[in-house]
Amino acid sequence: MNENNKLEKLTLTVIRTILILAISLTIISVILEISFSQDILVDSIEISGMNLLDFTIILLFMIPISRSTIMIIEFLKSDNQINAVSELVVLGIILGLGIRIII
Amino acid sequence: MDVLFFVYILSASFIAGSIGSLLGLGGGIILVPALTILFGIPIHEAIGLSFIGVLVNSSSSSLVYIKNRMVDMKLSSILELGAVTGSIIGAYTALLIDNNTLSTIFGIVLGYISIDMYRKLKKNLENNNTESNSNYERKYFDENTNETIRYSVTREKEGTILSIIGGIFSGLLGMGGGAIFVPIMNRIMNVPIKVAIATSSFMIGITSLVGALIFFNNGFIDITIVPPIILGIFFGAQIGSRVNKVIDKQILTNIFCLVLICIALRMILNGLEIEVLNL
Numbered sequence: 001m002n003e004n005n006k007l008e009k010l011t012l013t014v015i016r017t018i019l020i021l022a023i024s025l026t027i028i029s030v031i032l033e034i035s036f037s038q039d040i041l042v043d044s045i046e047i048s049g050m051n052l053l054d055f056t057i058i059l060l061f062m063i064p065i066s067r068s069t070i071m072i073i074e075f076l077k078s079d080n081q082i083n084a085v086s087e088l089v090v091l092g093i094i095l096g097l098g099i100r101i102i103i
Numbered sequence: 104m105d106v107l108f109f110v111y112i113l114s115a116s117f118i119a120g121s122i123g124s125l126l127g128l129g130g131g132i133i134l135v136p137a138l139t140i141l142f143g144i145p146i147h148e149a150i151g152l153s154f155i156g157v158l159v160n161s162s163s164s165s166l167v168y169i170k171n172r173m174v175d176m177k178l179s180s181i182l183e184l185g186a187v188t189g190s191i192i193g194a195y196t197a198l199l200i201d202n203n204t205l206s207t208i209f210g211i212v213l214g215y216i217s218i219d220m221y222r223k224l225k226k227n228l229e230n231n232n233t234e235s236n237s238n239y240e241r242k243y244f245d246e247n248t249n250e251t252i253r254y255s256v257t258r259e260k261e262g263t264i265l266s267i268i269g270g271i272f273s274g275l276l277g278m279g280g281g282a283i284f285v286p287i288m289n290r291i292m293n294v295p296i297k298v299a300i301a302t303s304s305f306m307i308g309i310t311s312l313v314g315a316l317i318f319f320n321n322g323f324i325d326i327t328i329v330p331p332i333i334l335g336i337f338f339g340a341q342i343g344s345r346v347n348k349v350i351d352k353q354i355l356t357n358i359f360c361l362v363l364i365c366i367a368l369r370m371i372l373n374g375l376e377i378e379v380l381n382l
Contacts, residue, residue: 007176012169019162019337026333033330034106053326060155060333061315063162064308071180083180090183090309093191097316 007074014066022059029053065094108142113331115141120160120339125346126356129157129279129307130336132216135209136366140373146205148325150197150277151318154311155329156336157279161308163340173243173301175294178256182288182302183309185263186280189270190310194317197275207374209276210367216282217363220356243298254295262292274314279307 029052050058068091075084115137116130123130131153138149168174197205242253256262265287273280281303288299318324 004176008169008172008174011176012166015162015169016166019159019166023333023337026330030109030330030334034109053329056333057155057326057329060158060162061312063158064312068309071176075177075180080177083177086184087180090180090187093187094309094312094316097191097313097320101316101320 007071010070010074011067014070015063018059018063018066022056022063025052025056025059029056061098065091065098068094109331111142112138112328113335116156116332116335117339117342118335119156120336121343121346122339122359123160123336124164124340124343126220126359129281129304129311130160130340131157131276131278131311132213132282132363133366134332134336135277136213136370139206140366140369144328146202146209147197147318147323150205151315151323152325152328152332153277154315154318155324156332157277157311158308158315159333159336160340161279161304161306161311163337164304164344165308167344168301168304171244171246171301173298174305175241175256175298175302176305177241178259178288178292178294179302179306181259181263182266182284183306185266186270186273186284186306186310187313189267189272190274190280190313191270191317192267193271193274193276194314195274196271198317198321198323203374203376205276205374206370210370210372210374212272212276212278213363213370214367217360217367219282220363221360241298243295245297252295254298255293257293258291262287265291270310273307273310274317277314279303280310281307 032052068087072084072087072091075081075087116134119130119133119137122128122133131150134153134156135146135149138144138152139146144152165174200208240253240255242251244250245252266284269280269283269287272278272283281300284303284306285296285299288294288302289296294302315324
């Protein structure tokens with residue numbers, strides 16, 4: 001039961017952190033866009049080489065990816081091989097689709 | 104983006120998020136028709152945007168469900184495999200189908216979901232199946248009855264295969280797929296309805312991400328419309344989950360079923376290019 005507690009706690013923390021960050025960045029980009037009535041300012045703010053909006057969407061995409069990664073690690077630790085492999089395949093598919101966008 | 108257009112999209116997303124959260128849906132069921140009928144956005148783009156909305160709604164509601172220890176993560180990891188496979192099939196199929204056919208399919212599925220929702224309201228969906236040949240024992244704490252409910256998951260293989268169907272509808276129509284995942288878990292796998300809803304809500308984050316990635320890669324997600332959808336769905340879902348406890352759900356569901364049937368008819372007529380009312 002402790003393994004489950006740890007998994008739930010970790011997943012909850014990661015989802016909450018990324019979601020709050022994504023919502024905050026969306027609010028900032030909206031305020032900037034409405035205040036200055038142009039996209040130039042939003043485009044000019046770059047995080048990791050991406051504009052604010054692109055970065056926010058990537059952050060949202062990171063929520064299921066992060067929680068999936070946590071689940072794989074925790075399942076492996078608790079010897080739940082079937083669950084770990086299943087989640088690993090899912091993560092592999094998602095990363096594959098993600099890489100197609102980048103390439 | 105025009106401020107007025109921003110406010111309209113924000114309002115539509117807010118309503119989609121709040122009603123979706125109130126009735127345990129992803130929000131795509133309302134967002135896609137709203138974007139196509141009210142704002143004239145092509146259905147492929149509306150579906151792409153809906154995936155982002157469903158992803159936000161799933162993440163937001165998962166916070167509550169995980170906190171209340173309602174999500175069966177082991178079960179979700181198994182079912183996600185089928186759901187993701189289905190979602191890929193559905194999303195690529197959607198890209199091959201023209202606007203009108205997709206609109207008609209959406210209308211038919213929406214009509215079915217609303218009738219099914221009304222039917223479920225009449226007879227309680229709670230599973231009375233006590234059959235148990237499970238691989239593992241699970242339990243959750245029901246706050247309403249103040250007791251720990253024990254359950255066992257049955258027919259995992261069948262559930263995983265059937266979850267492909269849920270994934271196909273999710274990928275094809277930009278819905279979460281909860282309308283299919285919940286009955287699969289509840290009726291076939293013997294999972295209590297509350298756990299089924301929570302687990303489905305957790306799972307649809309993955310299926311919507313798959314759909315979003317495929318639609319994004321094919322240029323069907325207009326990034327400029329994304330902010331009002333993210334904010335509308337997020338805050339709508341927060342309000343919906345709080346209003347949930349005080350509102351008469353039966354009346355709300357009755358009204359909502361009627362509205363959904365009207366939307367379904369409108370989508371079918373749009374798909375068949377039949378003009379009834381110039382709305």
